[in-house]
Amino acid sequence: DSGVTQTPKHLITATGQRVTLRCSPRSGDLSVYWYQQSLDQGLQFLIQYYNGEERAKGNILERFSAQQFPDLHSELNLSSLELGDSALYFCASSVGFGKNIQYFGAGTRLSVL
Amino acid sequence: GNSVTQMEGPVTLSEEAFLTINCTYTATGYPSLFWYVQYPGEGLQLLLKATKADDKGSNKGFEATYRKETTSFHLEKGSVQVSDSAVYFCALSDTDDYKLSFGAGTTVTVRA
Numbered sequence: 001d002s003g004v005t006q007t008p009k010h011l012i013t014a015t016g017q018r019v020t021l022r023c024s025p026r027s028g029d030l031s032v033y034w035y036q037q038s039l040d041q042g043l044q045f046l047i048q049y050y051n052g053e054e055r056a057k058g059n060i061l062e063r064f065s066a067q068q069f070p071d072l073h074s075e076l077n078l079s080s081l082e083l084g085d086s087a088l089y090f091c092a093s094s095v096g097f098g099k100n101i102q103y104f105g106a107g108t109r110l111s112v113l
Numbered sequence: 114g115n116s117v118t119q120m121e122g123p124v125t126l127s128e129e130a131f132l133t134i135n136c137t138y139t140a141t142g143y144p145s146l147f148w149y150v151q152y153p154g155e156g157l158q159l160l161l162k163a164t165k166a167d168d169k170g171s172n173k174g175f176e177a178t179y180r181k182e183t184t185s186f187h188l189e190k191g192s193v194q195v196s197d198s199a200v201y202f203c204a205l206s207d208t209d210d211y212k213l214s215f216g217a218g219t220t221v222t223v224r225a
Contacts, residue, residue, distance in 0.1 A: 002158070048212060102213060107156050
């Protein structure tokens with residue numbers, strides 16, 4: 001158990017809908033990262049927050065947004081969903097950033113029908 | 114930009130065989146290198162890491178050495194078990210860009 005908790009484990013929804021994925025980092029970790037794993041794109045970095053502030057942005061679509069709350073949990077919001085958004089979404093956390101190890105949650109599997 | 118290229122799979126081996134998965138990288142600066150493993154239906158777990166040139170990471174019988182001259186971080190295990198069946202990802206984290214950049218993953222299946 002990595003100590004990173006993601007909910008829900010599975011999510012099935014329809015095109016055009018909006019969903020929220022939740023991540024609770026390990027106790028004491030200030031950084032949260034979101035990654036998307038899909039068959040065609042592999043594992044791709046989406047966005048990072050550190051202590052409530054956005055720190056780095058990757059290949060995140062404009063339809064997607066995220067935030068980190070004062071209690072350090074994070075949410076990834078996906079809107080106007082398309083079939084191609086179906087993927088496994090991972091959250092990871094680390095103490096800080098840079099050479100700190102990132103610990104991954106078990107992921108949320110999103111299926112857009 | 115940063116990128117990681119790892120050996121295409123899938124790889125199928127018999128128990129007690131030798132495993133090697135090649136990984137090469139392109140990065141600016143001085144990256145840290147990682148191997149993560151994903152068992153069926155689970156998230157990614159850190160297998161081993163190396164933070165500077167010539168460092169050797171090791172864990173659970175797996176080893177990888179950070180080779181700056183060949184920009185490589187190949188994963189090896191001398192005698193695999195059925196329980197080593199998983200997808201293995203090579204990754205790097207650069208000092209300027211703290212995200213992890215992953216290779217495509219290599220699926221390893223070990224037969225009894």
